[in-house]
Amino acid sequence: MKKTIGILAHVDAGKTTFSEQLLYHTKSIRQRGRVDHQNAFLDSHAIEKNRGITIFADQAYFSFNGSTYFLIDTPGHVDFSPEMERSVQVMDYAIIIVSAVDGIEGHTETVWQLLQKHKIPVFFFINKTDRESADAATVLQEIRSHLSVDACTITESYRAGTMTEELIEFIAERDEALFTRYLETGYDEELWMKAFQRMIAANQIFPCASGSALQDTGIQEFLMQLDGLTFSSYSDSEEFGAQIYKIRHDENGNRICFLKAFSGTLQVRDKLTYGPNDLEEKVTQIRVYSGDKFHTVEQARAGELFAIAGLSEAAIGDTLGVRQKSFNSQMMPTLKSTVLFDSAVHVKEVLGSFKILGAEDPSLSVYWDEYFQQIQIQVMGAIQLEVLEQVVFERFGHKVQFGEPEILYKETIELPVMGYGHFEPLRHYAEVHLEIEPGERGSGFQLDNVCHADALSVGHQNLILHHLTERDHHGLLTGSPLTDVKVTLTTGRGHNQHTSGGDFREAAFRALRQGLEQAQNRLxxxxxxxxxxxxxxxxxxxxxxxxxxxxxxxxxxxxxxxxxxxxxxxxxxxxxxxxxxxxxxxxxxxxxxxxxxxxxxxxxxEVIARIGYAKDADPLYTSTSIFCAKGQGYKVPWEKAEKAMHCL
CATH class of the missing domain: 3.30.70.240 (Alpha-Beta Plaits)
Structure with missing residues (x-):
């Protein structure tokens, strides 16, 4: 049986120390490390050792009682929440560590809500019970009042598969049929165990234990309880299906993709198809990681966490094989910052380094701003910027700094409009009509197509839709990303001789911009x-x-x-x-x-005035259409473009 267990907590709750104890008791490591001693097995990066916090979601595996466990130690600091969230998608169960001294803290609730959203079954471990001001009973009440009334203690009520009367009653209150059978035939250990397991897996009950990771109190008992109350049902016989949840680059610059296999098996030299363009590449190596060390294997099976080499363009969230479930991030950066570096270093070198980091952490949204000639990134907070500064220097040798973090604004529209774009310099021709409507808050940039094939070939329609998704679009107020809009291709026109693919790109961008010029734009x-x-x-x-x-x-x-x-x-x-x-x-x-x-x-x-975006000077966009007469191209400004269109 294979199980993936994630360890999550508010910073300083004792998460990494708890993970070290699990690895030590299962003989996966010879000696227990500590964060404050800079020798924790799962905080192997120099930055983590120096700062004394977990920054990267590292993994290990161990065997216990016939099962193989894959353990993920996640960051506890809010600035590294996206790293934590990407790991959540591959967990079978999660353990939330709560300090018996501090109780439920801000990030604890964030973690809880995230796990509930992804429907991950949760165990609680109330840590640091050895501290003078610790109060495990009060913390359990906090868990019940702040998070879920379905949290139950198992420290004393569940041992070696045997339940106390109190626990039996707690379970019975949540399963009427089971309670009726209990009244008729009494307690059946096997039946109640299966019911307890099922209700935990269904997020109906959340077991809670307590102890001290630092003093090694209650850890072995909790491991036994965890093992007895969890199960998995992965199948090797089904078709291969997996999801990429992490990307790193090795010392040779090769992209290493970390996967969770949900079904089937994968072998070295197997071919995988992935991404929006269905790129097919061969798996050249399969690695099994524990901390920063790995060994290679010839085959990986369902339920396992492993890494592969060979997928040169894969991205976090890509699915492989029959796996269909996609990953939608909830942890969104709200700040942006400009990368500052010595002018003696070529911008392409620095941008290339940040593109690599962007592949490893998509939330950075690395972007080259042509208008300001700057590299911009999105971040969660100031500590993340400090860490990035150190990472860029250690990995790429570039000394960088960052501008003061600014709020990441976005733009939308309030009422529907039509946008028209025409691109017809000599020997070119394309026209695009777009309907632009406000979308629901949080819906992003959506596309639709109602264009008839009599107006434009299906190939040309798909080309226009592709161009509209190849970049983030700017609003007119501050040049911030356009969001919460639905853009529908209504019609267009091409020319059998003079139209090339790039013409539709020019016409589509002009149509979008021309529509925004007419719209009621909002920040x-x-x-x-x-x-x-x-x-x-x-x-x-x-x-x-x-x-x-x-x-x-x-x-x-x-x-x-x-x-x-x-x-x-x-x-x-x-x-x-x-x-x-x-x-x-x-x-x-x-x-x-x-x-x-x-x-x-x-x-x-106030914000619009402060940013001072000059919409007519944006090199990426123009709302002006180009027409041709007597062999000469001429410009038509946006306010006159509609009447000049050929498709009306």
Whole structure:
């Protein structure tokens, strides 16, 4: 039996120490390392050792009681959430580590919501029970009140397959048929064990144990419980299906793709088809990693985590074989920054380095801004920039710095418009008509096609749609990415002799831009969903702070002298609030911030004026169409373009 287990937590909850204990007790490592001693097996990178935090999601494997476990130790710091999220998609079960001293913290709730969204079964381990101010019972109540009422303790109530009366009652409350049978025939250990396993796998029950990873208390017992309460049902006999969840580059620059096989088997020299262009390449090597070490194998089976060489253009999230489920990231960067470097270094060298990093972390969204002649990246926070600075120097030898992080704005439209583009210099011809409509918030950039084949061949229609997806498009207000719009190809025209592929690209971009010129454009800003818990007497200040930050909130709820406030607030006004919050609550308040999509900008005019985007000077776009008369091309500005079109 093969099981992939992920370890997740708020930073400093003891996650890596817990992972080290599991590896030590299963004889996978000879000695237990510690983060503060810079010798943790799974924090093998120099940057992780120096900073004392997990930055990269590393993996190991071990055998226990006849099963093979693949263990993923994920970053706990919010700046590296995308790295953690990419690992979640391949987990069979997750263990959330919660400090018995600090209890549920902001990132704990973020992790919990992410796991629930991906339907990953969860175990809790309340760590650091050896500390003087530890209170495991109170933390269990916090888990039940903040996360799920279906959390149950197994530290004393489940041992060696035997359940206490209390646990039996807890399970029975969630399965009426099982409870009825219990009343009729009594306790059947095998039957109840299977029911317990099934309900854990279905996210109906969340077992919770406690102990101290540092003192090695409760770890072996928890491992036995975990082994007895989990199962997997992967099949080697089915067709091969896998998903890429991580990409790294080895010392020779080769792209190494980390996979989870969900069915079938894969062998060296097998051919795989992947990506939007159905590229076919041969697997040249299969590696099984444990920490930073690996060994090669000839075959990988369903349920295993492994890495392959040979896929030169594969991207994170690509599916292979019969695997159809795609990966949609929820952890979106809300900041952007400019890469600063010595002018003596050629920009192509630096850009090439960041393109490699972008393949390993797609959330960076590395982008060459032609207008400003700058490399721009998207990030989660300042610590990520500090780490990137060190990574770029160690791996590529470039000394870089970063501009002050800025809010990552986006743009959309409020009402439908038609956009018209015509490109007809001498010996060229293409015309494109697009309907541009506002989409639902969070829908991104969507395409549709209602063009009739009598107007344009199917090949030309597909070419236009391809060109519209080959780059992110700019809005007119600030040059920020265009989002939450639906663009429909309605009609167009080509010429049998004079039309080439690039002509439709020019006409399509002009049509999109011409439509935006007519539209009611709006600026969008990133939002936080917040949850704040403070003493009752501090509620007034918090509500005032939220209002001053242009946020909104639901009616506060007060229980046992503590007030909980939930709502939404712009990232721009609240991104630095945590330090002020910690100061006036003396570290006793709880603040949870979760990215909650985009909404209309609270200070749109101010931001537009500050950015000062000159839409007519953008080298990537023009809304002007080009027509031809008497062998000469001439320009038609956007406001006159519709009447000049040939398809009307």
């Amino acid at each position: 969008l800003e990133p939002m936080y969903r917040f949850k704040i818990k403070v003493d009752l007497e501090q509620m007034g200040k918090v509500l005032s702070d939220i209002q001053q930050a242009y946020g909104s909130f639901q009616a506060p709820e007060t229980k046992d002298g503590k007030t909980t406030i939930e709502g939404r607030v712009p990232v721009a006004t609240f991104m630095n609030y945590s330090s002020e919050f910690a100061a006036f609550t003396h570290g006793k308040g709880a603040l949870s911030l979760l990215f909650d999509g985009y909404d209309f900008c609270h200070n749109e005019d």
